[in-house]
Amino acid sequence: MLKKSFLGLVIPQFEYERLPAILPEAEKVAATKSVTLFHEKNSGQNPPASIQVGDKVKTGQKISLFADHPAYVIASVTGTVSAISPHTGDFGKTYAAITIDIAENETFDDEFKTRAQSPTLQNAMAYLASAPGGPPLRSLADTENPVKTIAITGVDGDLLTGTQQYIANTCLNEIKDGIQILKKISGIDQIILVTGRDTIQGYGHIGADVKSIEAAYPAALPPMIMKNVIGEIVPAGKTCQEMGVCFMSAEAVASIGRAYTGGRLPIRKILTFIPKDGKQRLIETTIGTPIKDIVSVYGVSINVEDRIVLGGPMTGSAVYSLDQPVLPDTDAILVLDRAKAAYTSDYPCINCGDCVRSCPAQIAVNMLVRFLEAGQYEEAADNYDLYSCIDCGLCSYVCVSKIPIFQYIKLAKYELDRAKTAEATDV
Numbered sequence: 001m002l003k004k005s006f007l008g009l010v011i012p013q014f015e016y017e018r019l020p021a022i023l024p025e026a027e028k029v030a031a032t033k034s035v036t037l038f039h040e041k042n043s044g045q046n047p048p049a050s051i052q053v054g055d056k057v058k059t060g061q062k063i064s065l066f067a068d069h070p071a072y073v074i075a076s077v078t079g080t081v082s083a084i085s086p087h088t089g090d091f092g093k094t095y096a097a098i099t100i101d102i103a104e105n106e107t108f109d110d111e112f113k114t115r116a117q118s119p120t121l122q123n124a125m126a127y128l129a130s131a132p133g134g135p136p137l138r139s140l141a142d143t144e145n146p147v148k149t150i151a152i153t154g155v156d157g158d159l160l161t162g163t164q165q166y167i168a169n170t171c172l173n174e175i176k177d178g179i180q181i182l183k184k185i186s187g188i189d190q191i192i193l194v195t196g197r198d199t200i201q202g203y204g205h206i207g208a209d210v211k212s213i214e215a216a217y218p219a220a221l222p223p224m225i226m227k228n229v230i231g232e233i234v235p236a237g238k239t240c241q242e243m244g245v246c247f248m249s250a251e252a253v254a255s256i257g258r259a260y261t262g263g264r265l266p267i268r269k270i271l272t273f274i275p276k277d278g279k280q281r282l283i284e285t286t287i288g289t290p291i292k293d294i295v296s297v298y299g300v301s302i303n304v305e306d307r308i309v310l311g312g313p314m315t316g317s318a319v320y321s322l323d324q325p326v327l328p329d330t331d332a333i334l335v336l337d338r339a340k341a342a343y344t345s346d347y348p349c350i351n352c353g354d355c356v357r358s359c360p361a362q363i364a365v366n367m368l369v370r371f372l373e374a375g376q377y378e379e380a381a382d383n384y385d386l387y388s389c390i391d392c393g394l395c396s397y398v399c400v401s402k403i404p405i406f407q408y409i410k411l412a413k414y415e416l417d418r419a420k421t422a423e424a425t426d427v
């Protein structure tokens with residue numbers, strides 16, 4: 001629920017959406033013709049791809065394009081590979097987009113079935129990294145920053161989104177199984193399930209310590225959970241992982257539970273679809289389903305300058321093609337009519353201070369933005385707390401000059417990370 005500001009005198013406050021206690025089942029939406037999977041691209045010299053256009057694949061089959069790289073995807077349908085093409089994502093990150101035309105009859109690949117009998121962190125990493133929810137399994141194997149606590153988010157980080165809440169409410173058995181398996185394969189006993197205040201009673205003996213958070217945005221973002229639930233403040237420039245905490249969505253944990261108890265790799269994703277009328281729907285679809293198939297089922301017409309956002313309204317990213325597929329971690333698809341989309345402008349900062357008053361990290365955003373606009377990222381990090389930012393997007397929302405502050409922040413962090421990685425490689 002949005003409590004609107006009045007003539008800019010009050011900074012707006014937001015509350016997370018709470019789903020009703022009794023939920024209808026998520027509506028099933030099928031991919032019509034094909035699915036597309038994004039395979040992380042290896043930047044080095046690649047041996048010939050292990051899969052070619054024209055190859056047939058089964059549902060649940062592991063596809064690794066490059067033998068010298070751990071990246072892979074799991075075929076979410078049975079069919080024939082009809083294209084393998086380059087795709088550029090946010091900030092120029094490159095992928096190989098593998099399109100599979102769907103066959104009439106579905107056949108399941110059984111390779112994982114035998115592995116499922118003896119769960120290990122290695123076989124989980126080898127098969128479940130692209131499962132619904134995108135379990136961050138590599139983090140659990142990080143010996144440099146060992147994980148002491150796994151925090152399962154049964155709440156959604158962004159507004160208008162009910163995906164993780166829905167899963168935390170309806171997939172209790174799978175989550176319980178996933179928690180047992182996670183404990184076994186990682187040796188980590190300290191597991192926290194984070195939920196909303198009103199649902200905390202419903203979890204019984206789930207195998208995790210159940211904790212609740214406030215309903216006010218951005219209480220469900222990891223740095224806020226670190227502070228308010230775990231009792232540790234993440235210092236500027238550090239990550240939750242470096243503090244020994246691995247965040248995993250309820251869906252990721254349910255995927256682990258479902259895979260090992262059923263012997264099949266899960267390929268169907270829950271997400272919140274928010275069309276132009278703002279009436280959310282929880283839907284279940286196959287990973288790789290193009291957005292065009294979803295908008296067409298609900299009769300949403302997309303016009304020039306309408307905006308399609310993957311993720312919620314505060315932290316999501318706009319996409320530019322209806323062929324964009326549903327990814328393992330796509331929790332929401334938001335369609336905004338061009339009349340409602342908040343466009344950016346060339347107006348300069350008028351120093352109103354709204355961004356500073358909204359910022360939960362108490363950053364002098366009005367100063368930070370000047371350095372970001374000038375591309376002076378190191379100064380922004382050294383002198384204006386860039387790395388204290390918790391990526392909530394509130395500053396962009398309130399900015400009267402419509403400066404895309406949050407996008408500048410994401411770009412600056414990305415560029416600084418890239419420079420750091422390049423330096424480390426050169427050494």
Ligand code: SF4
Pocket residue numbers: 355358359360361362363365388389390391392393394395396405406409
């Ligand atoms: S996104 Fe903006 S408001 Fe949110 S923490 Fe970062 S600087 Fe502050």
Ligand code: SF4
Pocket residue numbers: 348349350351352353354355356365366369398399400401402403405
């Ligand atoms: S960046 Fe935007 S919100 Fe912040 S002080 Fe300037 S005009 Fe106001």
